[in-house]
Amino acid sequence: MTTTQAADVSYAPLPGVQGLLIGEDRVEATSGGRHEHVFPGTGEVNAEVALAGAAEVDRAVTSAAAAQRAWMAQPVDARRDALLRFADVIQREAAALDLLSIADFGAPKFVVPVHTMQLERYLRYYAGWIDKDTGQIPPVSFLPDLNLITYEPYGVIAVIVPWNGPLCMMGQAVVPALAAGNAVVVKPPEIAPLASLRFGELALEAGLPPGLVNVLPGDAAGGEALVRHPGIGKIHFTGSGPTARKIITAAAENLTPVATELGGKSAVLVFDDVDLDVAAALAGFSGPLAQSGQSCACGSRILVQDSIYDEFVSRLIGAMEAAPIGDPYRDDTIVGPVISEPALTRILGAVDAARAAGATVLTGGARVGGELAGGYYIAPTLLAGVDNASPLARTETFGPVVSVTPFRTEDEAVAIANDTVYGLVNYVHTHDLRRAHRLSRALQSGSVFVNTYPDLAPTAPYGGYKQSGQGRVGGLEGLREFMQTKNTRISMIPPALPS
Secondary structure (H helix, E strand, O other), X not given: OOOEOOOOOOOOOOOOEEOEEEOOEEEOOOOOOEEEEEEOXXXXXEEEEEOOOHHHHHHHHHHHHHHHHHHHHOOHHHHHHHHHHHHHHHXXXXXHHHHHHHHHHOOOOOOHHHHHHHHXXXXXXXXXXXXXXXXEOOOEOOEOOEEXXXXXXXXXXXXXXXXXXXXXXXXXXXXXXXXXXXXXXXXXXXXXXXXXXXXXXHHHHOOOOOOOEEEOOEOHHHHXXXXXXXXXXXXXXXXXXXXXXXXXXXXXXXXXXXXXXXXXXXXXXXXXXXXXXXXXXXXXXXXXXXHHHOXXXXXXXXXXXXXXXXXXXXXXXXXXXXXXXXXXOOOOOOEXXXXXXXXXXXXXXXXXXXXXXXXXXXXXXXXXXXXXXXXXXXXXXXXXXOOOOOHHHHOOOOOOEEEEEXXXXXXXXXXXXXXXXXXXXXXXXXXXXXXXXXHHHHOOOOXXXXXXXXXXXXXXXXOOEEOOOOOOEOHHHHHHOOEEEEEEEEXXXXXXXXX
16 A cells, blocks of 8 residues: 655745846846746645746847856866856755755655755766866878867857756756856746756856856747757757657757757566565666656666566565655655646556556556645556557656566567667666676667666766667766867978879
């Protein structure tokens, strides 16, 4: 039986209008109107948010372009130290940022510190690259010419962040864009803008030039104005495939390059040599429990070797049903709400459709009522008998819903895992090191996590194959994502010309 915690909401609606951040100004009167932000834990209005329209986008891009020139005029040491100061400010303000993340999208109190910590880690990591990133001087065949390969910023980067982890994406996309020498115009979604706006304010407190970080909450119209703006040098988008298609189509008008990190339908492969309790706990956490399954890295297709299938499923159900559901401000809550009423309706509709097609709901599958009825809570849900060609197995659910399927052989497991249009993450649970290496090569995804959960490291690239996007965040690859490559050739002797 699912454990629920009584509502004990600790939030209070934010006063006034949450205005855009353009340069060093908070702008409340905008052409995009207003949006009532709703706290998912109660369904009540939490804040009134100003939305950007085309006029505000144009003003922000102009502000960013001027700030970018000032930023690049600073010595590398000054830019490095500025990002390190910013990291110190984030560390100092971590507790307040955690509370804003809860208010933003209802992530439980136990998980939001990870988002803030990740932001600080990315700041310190990429600050370290600013005075260490070097080019190349490759030889030129038959000539003693000096051949320089260097890297330059694009100018102004549009960063469109998702609602399910804005501060993480600030670290993964905004920070390397700044380290590469760019300015940014950040568009958080209107349904989760609060922590992003505070991030922009803290950038100013850390001493970054006004306009280097602009934050413009907006709806689809504001987003379209941003991606169509001719002053944008590159776009970085994290979100869904359908939205990515619209952005890429709009960006084509100016041939603006677009990097994307999109959805996933990740498989969890569990073999018969594992510790079942550990594997079940990790599969539960990486799947339906962490952020209520609202993660692009959610392990939503759990594949289990047939010899341990029944025993593993029993342990997984136990882990899912033991996870307390409740107010995300409580210390003991593991499973919080999903983002909105429409999301709840869509997720439960997918469960009902799978049940109608013959799948069996082993646990969950319903909205949580009682004292939590006002919020958007779904009991963690496990289904069996889901065909890998069915909609539930093919489409990203983005909720606390996973399926479990038996397999016999390693080859069969790989075939099922790869039978998807997505390719972001896969998980492998095995104590056989040779198998781990084989599967890491056989699985078609940008990341493979063996015997662990998706703890993204600033030092390592993260991104997808297939329809999970193109481009990378993290590591040197993530820095290069926001740089253009230039070749400069200097002749050391007069070149021979045709006579």
